[in-house]
Amino acid sequence: MADTTKVRAKNAYHHGDLRQQLLNATRQLVEEKGPDGFSVSEACRRAGVSTAAPYRHFSDKTDMIAALIVECMKEMTARLIEAGAAHPFGTIEAIAAGGIEYVHFAETNPAMFRLMFSENYGRSEIEEAGHDCYNSLLLQVASYLGKNEVDEEVLRESFPLWTFVHGTSFLWIDGKADFAKTQQSVEELVSEATRRLLPQRSQQ
Amino acid sequence: MADTTKVRAKNAYHHGDLRQQLLNATRQLVEEKGPDGFSVSEACRRAGVSTAAPYRHFSDKTDMIAALIVECMKEMTARLIEAGAAHPFGTIEAIAAGGIEYVHFAETNPAMFRLMFSENYGRSEIEEAGHDCYNSLLLQVASYLGKNEVDEEVLRESFPLWTFVHGTSFLWIDGKADFAKTQQSVEELVSEATRRLLPQRSQQ
DNA sequence: ACATAAAGTTAGAGTTGCTTACATCAAGTG
């Protein structure tokens, strides 16, 4: 069946890849006008298609957003893993690097970050993507604690770390970091907190 | 001048106190339909007035929201102070109690909480109310560190605490706490983190 | 070539919302 040079994806007829271009346009829009300041129409305008076109690719407006959120979540996950990989697996440095990258992602995509953590409205795809992301942290912490599996203790020690960088991200993009008026950088802030929140390894 | 039974405020002509009732209706609406799921029209419907009525009290839709946000911020501040006051000033217990109440407020008013930390759009009133709120923490921490003023160190030690409860709040209302699958309550989570994040007092 | 299905367009129905111009009504004042 598939024989020569053309294997291109099914969804590459007229426009190229409208689905992806719509997602790109929407993402850009979100960053410009805020988590809720976008519309399908405007995304169409930017992608250079009619307002009816999207309905060949997405059943719904919410369907479109959900797809975008999942895409970003995966991108974020990839970056977190990559950032951690710069240090030996399961060390405080690796864990902190992930946290720093978390904040950094939020800083770079503030509105998308907000959108990602809005009302998922029970979309299982989003929840799954979220789980995958969190899992990258769980594995590091498990290793840090010298375990082969993610058990109760790993969960208990990991959650505060997530919580911390999550809050830092929000306050940071809200400009609330100025409140602190401390000269600390994100890197110092997250590194220090990670060190304090994790139990000392020495007991091992 | 004021003589008998009617002393009612200036802004209590026809409707009673439309301004406040509009804020109440809006708040209810926000909680029902999410941080951006409200409209002036719908608020009017609920307050039982025409869609034009609000414009005697607020110059704008954003003006209305801003007023609501400030109101909630003050309410939150009051609760935090009250929660802290249940313990000796400047103790870890008092600080943790404030943090727990912070999360609790978010839990009780999830959509408003989100709205409070959305795009303030440079409204100085909101920023001010935020500062007042944060200040209640700063004073506790200053006392914990045995200081009379809020200096650089107080700021540095306080910010992570805020960051932590802020993140916890968001994840909690997002239902992401299930990710943790840990049986910990908010109280335990925040107390433990507060203890770990603050420097030991013993060095004093 | 030709049939077919995918991808996109045109046109529009239906909804909702913000805001303003003007009319009305209640309450206090001289």
Next chain:
DNA sequence: CACTTGATGTAAGCAACTCTAACTTTATGT
């Protein structure tokens, strides 16, 4: 009681946006 003032209602303008239906164009396989 006439008058002012401020609070609310009525009506309407206008702008968006979502989504559907029916039609057109393009690519693909045989």
